[in-house]
Amino acid sequence: LCPQVHSLQELRRSASLATKVFVQRDYSDGTTCQFQTKFPPELESRIERQLFEETVKTLNGFYAEAEKIGGSSYLEGCLACATAYFIFLCMETHYEKVLKKISKYIQDQNEKIYAPRGLLLTDPLERGMRVVSFGQVQIEISIYEDRCSSGSSSSGSSSSSSGGGGGGAGQ
Amino acid sequence: MPAASGKRFKPSKYVPVSAAAIFLVGATTLFFAFTCPGLSLYVSPIIPAYNAVVFLFVLANFSMATFMDPGIFPRAEEDEDKEDDFRAPLYKTVEIKGIQVRMKWCATCRFYRPPRCSHCSVCDNCVEEFDHHCPWVNNCIGRRNYRYFFLFLLSLTTHIMGVFGFGLLYVLYQVEELSGVRMAVTMVVMCVAGLFFIPVAGLTGFHVVLVARGRTTNEQVTGKFRGGVNPFTNGCCKNVSRVLCSSPAPRYLGRPKAEQTVLVRPPFLRPEVSDGQITVKIMDNGIQTELKRTKSKGSLEVTESQSADAEPPPPPKPDLSRYTGLRTHLTLATTEDSGLLGKDSPPTPTMYKYRPGYSSSSSSAALPHSTSAKLSRVNSLKEPNSICDSGHKPSYRSEPSLEPESFRSPTFGKSFHFDPLSSGSRSSSLKSAQGTGFETGHLQSIRSEGTTSTSYKSLVNQTRNGSLSYDSLLTPSDSPDFESVQAGPEPEPPVGYTSPFLSARIAQQRETDLHGRFASAASPKHAVPREPSPVRYDNLSRHIVASIQEREKLLQQTPAPGQEEDAGLADSGIQSTPGSSNAPRTSSSSDDSKRSPLGKNPLTRPALPRFGKPEPPPALRVRSLGSPDQPAAPHLGKSMSYSSQKTETEEVALQPLLAPKDEVQMRTAYSKSNGQPKSLGSAPPGPGPVPLSSPTRGGVKKVSGVGGTTYEISV
Numbered sequence: 001l002c003p004q005v006h007s008l009q010e011l012r013r014s015a016s017l018a019t020k021v022f023v024q025r026d027y028s029d030g031t032t033c034q035f036q037t038k039f040p041p042e043l044e045s046r047i048e049r050q051l052f053e054e055t056v057k058t059l060n061g062f063y064a065e066a067e068k069i070g071g072s073s074y075l076e077g078c079l080a081c082a083t084a085y086f087i088f089l090c091m092e093t094h095y096e097k098v099l100k101k102i103s104k105y106i107q108d109q110n111e112k113i114y115a116p117r118g119l120l121l122t123d124p125l126e127r128g129m130r131v132v133s134f135g136q137v138q139i140e141i142s143i144y145e146d147r148c149s150s151g152s153s154s155s156g157s158s159s160s161s162s163g164g165g166g167g168g169a170g171q
Numbered sequence: 172m173p174a175a176s177g178k179r180f181k182p183s184k185y186v187p188v189s190a191a192a193i194f195l196v197g198a199t200t201l202f203f204a205f206t207c208p209g210l211s212l213y214v215s216p217i218i219p220a221y222n223a224v225v226f227l228f229v230l231a232n233f234s235m236a237t238f239m240d241p242g243i244f245p246r247a248e249e250d251e252d253k254e255d256d257f258r259a260p261l262y263k264t265v266e267i268k269g270i271q272v273r274m275k276w277c278a279t280c281r282f283y284r285p286p287r288c289s290h291c292s293v294c295d296n297c298v299e300e301f302d303h304h305c306p307w308v309n310n311c312i313g314r315r316n317y318r319y320f321f322l323f324l325l326s327l328t329t330h331i332m333g334v335f336g337f338g339l340l341y342v343l344y345q346v347e348e349l350s351g352v353r354m355a356v357t358m359v360v361m362c363v364a365g366l367f368f369i370p371v372a373g374l375t376g377f378h379v380v381l382v383a384r385g386r387t388t389n390e391q392v393t394g395k396f397r398g399g400v401n402p403f404t405n406g407c408c409k410n411v412s413r414v415l416c417s418s419p420a421p422r423y424l425g426r427p428k429a430e431q432t433v434l435v436r437p438p439f440l441r442p443e444v445s446d447g448q449i450t451v452k453i454m455d456n457g458i459q460t461e462l463k464r465t466k467s468k469g470s471l472e473v474t475e476s477q478s479a480d481a482e483p484p485p486p487p488k489p490d491l492s493r494y495t496g497l498r499t500h501l502t503l504a505t506t507e508d509s510g511l512l513g514k515d516s517p518p519t520p521t522m523y524k525y526r527p528g529y530s531s532s533s534s535s536a537a538l539p540h541s542t543s544a545k546l547s548r549v550n551s552l553k554e555p556n557s558i559c560d561s562g563h564k565p566s567y568r569s570e571p572s573l574e575p576e577s578f579r580s581p582t583f584g585k586s587f588h589f590d591p592l593s594s595g596s597r598s599s600s601l602k603s604a605q606g607t608g609f610e611t612g613h614l615q616s617i618r619s620e621g622t623t624s625t626s627y628k629s630l631v632n633q634t635r636n637g638s639l640s641y642d643s644l645l646t647p648s649d650s651p652d653f654e655s656v657q658a659g660p661e662p663e664p665p666v667g668y669t670s671p672f673l674s675a676r677i678a679q680q681r682e683t684d685l686h687g688r689f690a691s692a693a694s695p696k697h698a699v700p701r702e703p704s705p706v707r708y709d710n711l712s713r714h715i716v717a718s719i720q721e722r723e724k725l726l727q728q729t730p731a732p733g734q735e736e737d738a739g740l741a742d743s744g745i746q747s748t749p750g751s752s753n754a755p756r757t758s759s760s761s762d763d764s765k766r767s768p769l770g771k772n773p774l775t776r777p778a779l780p781r782f783g784k785p786e787p788p789p790a791l792r793v794r795s796l797g798s799p800d801q802p803a804a805p806h807l808g809k810s811m812s813y814s815s816q817k818t819e820t821e822e823v824a825l826q827p828l829l830a831p832k833d834e835v836q837m838r839t840a841y842s843k844s845n846g847q848p849k850s851l852g853s854a855p856p857g858p859g860p861v862p863l864s865s866p867t868r869g870g871v872k873k874v875s876g877v878g879g880t881t882y883e884i885s886v
Contacts, residue, residue, distance in 0.1 A: 029267070030403050077415065077417075077418075099421055
């Protein structure tokens, strides 16, 4: 808990969580896990459209891979049956493996792309303190408002769009 | 099995699973102990081996079905649900392979249930791809453990057949001498097996069919696809392979929380922002909020007519302004009456309807904020919304206490002044009221929006003081409907939680309508200047009531008011029965108000006669909430023509939904026109206006409404 508190305090010193943007699931293809690639307007001033779309598309690709029904998943099922599912105690399922990849990818994206822009992408699967994650129903992007730079920017407004204007000005 | 969330230990729910376990294990053990030795000796040793393998398989699947998390969704946390909760309609539609699917708001779990998700009343959880709750395993069957349940059924059927068959073999062929004990035991085991075989085999067959069709038990039993097409099927083979061969889905609950290792520090990079982008952004704010409200209404439309909006709404805009605006609805809703929840949810239309035509329009997700997209999405609100999105937005908010508001106000010039504090006393903070002044002002602006009689099981006129009072009169009996449509055991959410969002929906709807009206007000169709004095809407409603009462008296005095009103209402299609003095009165009052500012506009208020339902009026003639008049629908153009009056401009875009509000508006307009000396044209007879206008300046009037409520109006 302590390291978490510290990191939060550091965050507070530098930037505060202004608002959250939720990217919803795209159900157009049934219940397969896909996310909408539509660009949220709140991010208009925060990140390039193309980067965002690329991130979401990659995530969609990962989830499609996880849910893929193919030879490997079939064999995994047979093996599980044969061992009366004890194999699950030892081995990770294919899905879990892909989820780990996703988590790593998200962290990577956060470090490289999103954090420098004051955004934080949350793993849909994850549950965090202010992160709503009910499974993979949505991606949550946390937007951080720059507080410590000029006073005009830190209007305290939580509206990302207005903050975007203010933040842009204040930067 | 997932633990029940904080419920008392109920031993009764463990009875079926215990019985099932006992029978299964007990009978099989007896079989192995008494029948198998003889069989293995005299027939073949493979028999016990085979049976052992099958039994092991049965046990494994039984355990997995029992103990595995079926795919429970964790409760949504505050951050995510607060927008949805306040402003969200009960249903949100989404298009799946061209078919409209409704997602229902789960009040317990606080999110919109994904398709195929359902809330289990026994477990009190939303479960992904909910099949059913199986008492024999004391667990929900959902996405994650359906496979194991299905295999359990298959293997159990096989096992029962095996036990019965080999037992029969043992008995019939008298494999060993008929020693009483073994034979008796074998016979008992056979009986048990035979008894259980019929239901188990039946259930197995049922699930085989379901798997082949790609349906869940829930969907089959509720008849969702009876008349329509199943959007979740991929063909028989793919359905089967999906059930049996897909990789097990991960669980959502109980995952270790990942620590946030990425630090977010300023300075932040920003993409290049052009002026055009900024402009668009601002407009988007206005439009988007507008859009969202429209969206909610669109969703409302959808639930009613399965039309319109299939596109998922844009991501909730987490700005405070909208939030507080919603709070407005919220607070008033809560204050006034959670029992005001008016509407029954309408008869649920078939959830899945094939709507190929909508896929194109709804798939335009690229720019949801664009006006064009908005227009394409809004069915009945097209005109006013398109006008008002650029024009109006929440500029009538008088209190710039919240920055998001203030930044909007310069964009949309606004001359409307509300008295923000007039209804302040009524707004109690629901979640946590912010900017009450703003909220109430905002609230008042919505007053004219009408009722929605659709799936929103919420109040009609919650957001306005006056309307509140007589809407509560309107629907005294509708209050208990709130939770009725939800899954039975869903615990009643705290009043402050559920009713607000429902009422917020209504309020939002009304707000959209209001925007429509205001937009039309903004359009310069009239040369008549607005009233200089600020409108006090709370008093206005009382004025309205008082004026209505006065009108009643007037009508009682005047023998044939109908003629004048009929003349005035020449083109109004629907007339209330002559016996109902209210309708023509109200109509004519609105006619008057309309005529006066517009300089004798011919009366084109077909909307008026919508009030045609005469109710025995003490003073209020209120429409029943549940019955929007059909003919009132196409009044968009006409409502535009009344933009001269604020209240008239609040006249409806969604006419059927706004009937009571329209009435209020009528009366408001009327009282206003009474309050100001205006030529009333071919209005009610000369003495009419005078006594009618007097209440607006009178003292305290006692008005009794429908349902026996009396209240005093101090004018």
